[in-house]
Amino acid sequence: MGQTVIEKIIAHNIGAAQVNPGDIVTVNVDRVMIHDIFMPFVADKFAEMGFQKLWDPDKVVLIYDHLVPASQLDDTRHFRVGDAFAATYGMTHVHRSDGICHQLMTEAGYVKPGDVVFGTDSHTTTYGCVGAFSSGIGYTEMASILGTGTMWIKVPETIKVVIDGVLPTGVMSKDIILRLIGDLGADGATYRALEFSGSAVAAMSVASRMTIANMAIEAGAKCALFTPDEKTAEYCEITLDDFPRSLYGDGDASYLNTVTYQAEDLVPVMACPSQVDKIRNVSDLAGTVIDQVFIGSCTNGRLEDLQAAAKVLAGKKVAPFVKLIVTPASRKIYQEAVACGAIKTLVEAGAMVTHPGCGLCCGRTGGILSDGERVVATNNRNFLGRMGTSKVEIYLASPATAAASAAAGKITGIY
Amino acid sequence: MGMTIAEKIIALAAGVPEVKPGDIHTVNLDRMMTNDGTTHLTVDMYYNKIKNPHIADTKKMVFIVDHNVPSDSPKTAASQKKMRDFAKAHKIDFWEGQGVCHQIMMEHYVCPGELIFGADSHTCTYGALGAFGTGVGCTDLLYGMVTGTSWVLVPETVKFSLTGQLPEGVYPRDLMLTIIGEIGANGCNYQVMEFCGDGAEAMSINDRMVLCNLAVEAGAKSAVFAADEKALEYIRARGREPKAMFASDGDAVYAREYTFDLAKIQPVAARPDFVDDVVPAKEVCGVRIDEAFLGSCNNGRIDELRVGAALLKGRKVAGHVRFLVVPASQAVYLQALEEGLITTFMESGAIVMNPNCSVCWGSCQGVIGENEVLISTGTRNFKGRAGHPSSKVYLGSAATVTASAIKGEICTADMLCCN
Amino acid sequence: MEQFTGKVWVLGDDIDTDIIIPTEYLALKTIDDMKQYGFSPLRPELAAQIQEGDIIVAGKNFGCGSSREQAPEIIKALGIQCVIARSFARIFFRNSINNGLLLIEQPDLYDVMKEGEAITVTVNQDIDYQGKQYPIASLPDNLVEIIQAGGLVKAMRKLNGLD
Numbered sequence: 001m002g003q004t005v006i007e008k009i010i011a012h013n014i015g016a017a018q019v020n021p022g023d024i025v026t027v028n029v030d031r032v033m034i035h036d037i038f039m040p041f042v043a044d045k046f047a048e049m050g051f052q053k054l055w056d057p058d059k060v061v062l063i064y065d066h067l068v069p070a071s072q073l074d075d076t077r078h079f080r081v082g083d084a085f086a087a088t089y090g091m092t093h094v095h096r097s098d099g100i101c102h103q104l105m106t107e108a109g110y111v112k113p114g115d116v117v118f119g120t121d122s123h124t125t126t127y128g129c130v131g132a133f134s135s136g137i138g139y140t141e142m143a144s145i146l147g148t149g150t151m152w153i154k155v156p157e158t159i160k161v162v163i164d165g166v167l168p169t170g171v172m173s174k175d176i177i178l179r180l181i182g183d184l185g186a187d188g189a190t191y192r193a194l195e196f197s198g199s200a201v202a203a204m205s206v207a208s209r210m211t212i213a214n215m216a217i218e219a220g221a222k223c224a225l226f227t228p229d230e231k232t233a234e235y236c237e238i239t240l241d242d243f244p245r246s247l248y249g250d251g252d253a254s255y256l257n258t259v260t261y262q263a264e265d266l267v268p269v270m271a272c273p274s275q276v277d278k279i280r281n282v283s284d285l286a287g288t289v290i291d292q293v294f295i296g297s298c299t300n301g302r303l304e305d306l307q308a309a310a311k312v313l314a315g316k317k318v319a320p321f322v323k324l325i326v327t328p329a330s331r332k333i334y335q336e337a338v339a340c341g342a343i344k345t346l347v348e349a350g351a352m353v354t355h356p357g358c359g360l361c362c363g364r365t366g367g368i369l370s371d372g373e374r375v376v377a378t379n380n381r382n383f384l385g386r387m388g389t390s391k392v393e394i395y396l397a398s399p400a401t402a403a404a405s406a407a408a409g410k411i412t413g414i415y
Numbered sequence: 416m417g418m419t420i421a422e423k424i425i426a427l428a429a430g431v432p433e434v435k436p437g438d439i440h441t442v443n444l445d446r447m448m449t450n451d452g453t454t455h456l457t458v459d460m461y462y463n464k465i466k467n468p469h470i471a472d473t474k475k476m477v478f479i480v481d482h483n484v485p486s487d488s489p490k491t492a493a494s495q496k497k498m499r500d501f502a503k504a505h506k507i508d509f510w511e512g513q514g515v516c517h518q519i520m521m522e523h524y525v526c527p528g529e530l531i532f533g534a535d536s537h538t539c540t541y542g543a544l545g546a547f548g549t550g551v552g553c554t555d556l557l558y559g560m561v562t563g564t565s566w567v568l569v570p571e572t573v574k575f576s577l578t579g580q581l582p583e584g585v586y587p588r589d590l591m592l593t594i595i596g597e598i599g600a601n602g603c604n605y606q607v608m609e610f611c612g613d614g615a616e617a618m619s620i621n622d623r624m625v626l627c628n629l630a631v632e633a634g635a636k637s638a639v640f641a642a643d644e645k646a647l648e649y650i651r652a653r654g655r656e657p658k659a660m661f662a663s664d665g666d667a668v669y670a671r672e673y674t675f676d677l678a679k680i681q682p683v684a685a686r687p688d689f690v691d692d693v694v695p696a697k698e699v700c701g702v703r704i705d706e707a708f709l710g711s712c713n714n715g716r717i718d719e720l721r722v723g724a725a726l727l728k729g730r731k732v733a734g735h736v737r738f739l740v741v742p743a744s745q746a747v748y749l750q751a752l753e754e755g756l757i758t759t760f761m762e763s764g765a766i767v768m769n770p771n772c773s774v775c776w777g778s779c780q781g782v783i784g785e786n787e788v789l790i791s792t793g794t795r796n797f798k799g800r801a802g803h804p805s806s807k808v809y810l811g812s813a814a815t816v817t818a819s820a821i822k823g824e825i826c827t828a829d830m831l832c833c834n
Numbered sequence: 835m836e837q838f839t840g841k842v843w844v845l846g847d848d849i850d851t852d853i854i855i856p857t858e859y860l861a862l863k864t865i866d867d868m869k870q871y872g873f874s875p876l877r878p879e880l881a882a883q884i885q886e887g888d889i890i891v892a893g894k895n896f897g898c899g900s901s902r903e904q905a906p907e908i909i910k911a912l913g914i915q916c917v918i919a920r921s922f923a924r925i926f927f928r929n930s931i932n933n934g935l936l937l938i939e940q941p942d943l944y945d946v947m948k949e950g951e952a953i954t955v956t957v958n959q960d961i962d963y964q965g966k967q968y969p970i971a972s973l974p975d976n977l978v979e980i981i982q983a984g985g986l987v988k989a990m991r992k993l994n995g996l997d
Contacts, residue, residue, distance in 0.1 A: 024976055037860055041903065049990035067861070069739060069766055069781045071487050073803050074861050076705070076784030083735065097737065097766050122901040122925055138903030138929035140986050147990060152976055186848050187895035191924050220898065220923055275848060291496075321503055323512060325485050325769075335761050344752055347745055352485060352512040352769035360485065363857045365779055367485035370492035383852040383899060385875030389489045488858075 002250025004158035006193040033119035036064040045143035055149030063101040068357040071365035099330030099356035102126040102298035113228035113244035128213040128224035163200040165263035173208035174398035182279025190220030200263040206235040271396035293406035297361040297379035301329030305399040310342040312403035318350035319409025327359035417664025419572040421607040424547040428530040445529035453553040455494035471563030480511040484771040487779035514744025514770040517712040527642030528659030543623035545642025571670035577614030587625040596693025604634035685810035688798040705787040707820035708774035714792035715743030719813035724756040732764040733823030777801035836957040840889035847893035854905040886913035897926025906930040932986035
């Protein structure tokens, strides 16, 4: 019988002819990602478990991003613990201020199509954008992988998501994934793989696919998958060989269900406070006064996102008494955005551009708000208290919607 | 009898022909600046403690959010919101995330001859344009806001004659730290530091800002240069005209006089935990650092960013060092962008942040941890200034700070180039 | 068959990990330092009120959001002996098993449960509330192994020949 993408990846990884949803198997891990915020806990558990060395130091990537730059007295302890761990166990892949973990893992070439990757962060699903099976885990589980190089998983069922057609102007991939999460619900894909295909998907850049894969966890999904194609090959700077080329869902594969969208029917949407699945059309929310806009995060901090925002804000100014904070997702993206003029346009409009990192998304600093304030943000979560007090309202949106709202001082679409 | 620049400015603001040190006068304030350090306190008092709240002249008020930007906590956000809402309601000029307050003031407001209060100790910066700027607390600011006036005890002036030229690789910051090291942290307590002489006249406005900005670290009430062609050029390029162009009279009286030969100045560093514990930088070379900071109202302008970028070209920040580079205003940032400096900083591994007080303020951005060491172009190195109480802060020029960031330990620029 | 009783705290649907422990506290050194802030955005007084042996009953998708393992650790440190919910988010589920926090899926109890009342849990069998039994399913074998080993750390220590 035919296989879905996740079934093919897992079967290939364990050397089986085929696997079925529900099977419990032990996979060989191709790469792991640990970030600064949980590093001390990983180190503690690793020591407690009694391991003397890493299963393969080359397969471990340590990235500082939540705490860059440090905002509390004890933050830099995480860097010292991380640096010491890396030195002790012979790790060379350490990124201290190069950007957000999920951006760097594919950008710096640590993840290739067909890989099995785990990270100490729920948005590790992002790397499905290049056809890898990637998922988030806790620090205890990460410590056990560091010692053994393996992890048990239950083969998930797959939900097929097909998006055909041409996206209307002003609709970005963020609007697609928000729509999907709204339709599925915050637990609609729990324990499942989301497999994306269709002509609109094929037409999308890898960066746009990244936005979709990044937010799969917000519907509870275990992972998201895109079939590797020429765009993937170009992004990863590789040639696709047989295995990655085979990573499409077979015609006779068994899917839990199929969800289909016609791209022409999609419109800009937002996730309303305080749930990611509370989706409404931007046009229904237009006119809502806002205090701040944040453009950045692993969801929407890439060059095409900054360019989309710059296009909207060219020649305009951020509305009086409104703050616009822009945080590129990596050092490389920041430089590219400088080179193409996007940074200049955004700063001239009044944006504060901060160093690549998680910034406001993780809610420790970077634009924290107070009672009664409202923010439009391009990140992936708007939970209660995420960016300040429990009386702060967070609306999630695409970079284009966010930029238009910054200029207007209220929620608005680009028309 | 002749008057010094400071006395002339105060006399003009008091509407009297003459003042002398020790006099107390009521002055009309030309402008008042307050930032997100204390404005929320001023606003609270305005609404709760004044019988007849009103603002004498809203056009003289400038509200600037620069210390905790972007906001780091709900508490910060609430105090900034209070400030924002007040500015909105009373139509007060409001700047948020556009740069450090003193940089904004110099770029957009200060005119020679003006008397300006700022709710921030480094308001003495404005002397670079021949104005009298002094730091006050939130209560004095409130009084000034409501009445448009304040009382001033006329300070004595101390003359600093600067002769000659700084050697290559030695900067105004080295000069000012040297001066503070010699006269001590209360060396000019309650006095005005007046800079003059051929060395002073040759200085750019930027360099004059570096000197005046740190005057409070010697206890001074203010610092000043004569308003000259350079000051006129600076303000006219920005569409402003002077209130008055003052120089000290030939027979003005000074409390004390110093002379500094600029050619003899060398790179220095202020050691933890005091701004006046100044030694030749070579004496502290080799101290391992965890973080370096290029920015602040003292050293965050294009001149200093150029120095940093020139050293960084083709080099990398040391692996274990966090090197924060923070332009002092959006205008400086844009110019740095234009000149390719931002690209150089990003390529070298530095951390570039939006214009704000950042590491100098030490409360929410680039905070250093237990036993860590910072070398900084900020204004202060008091115990715990940049983070953990056990941490240590050295002050140095942009060149020394950048060279140290590259080497991973305190190092002067000339030592770097020889390696 | 293991059996225990506890007083219940009722929480709603989609209780996410930002509610269970906000990000601003994640750089505190220990779980003990953090636990006082558990659930603070939603119910600031709850952490101080929870007693050893209490039980949480919640709606769907409990523990959704971040992979922060501090979430189940803090719930355990506060003294909660088990969380019963309509459904659990998957990363939270694994993290709880790895830390020995017992999670039970039960579709109907949440509809009738009143905060402050007591329930009795018979593991792998049912929950008794006001004389009515609500059935619960058994855990898969491999998870039972981890729990029986005392959590993942203990299982790994055994692998490395310790203890």
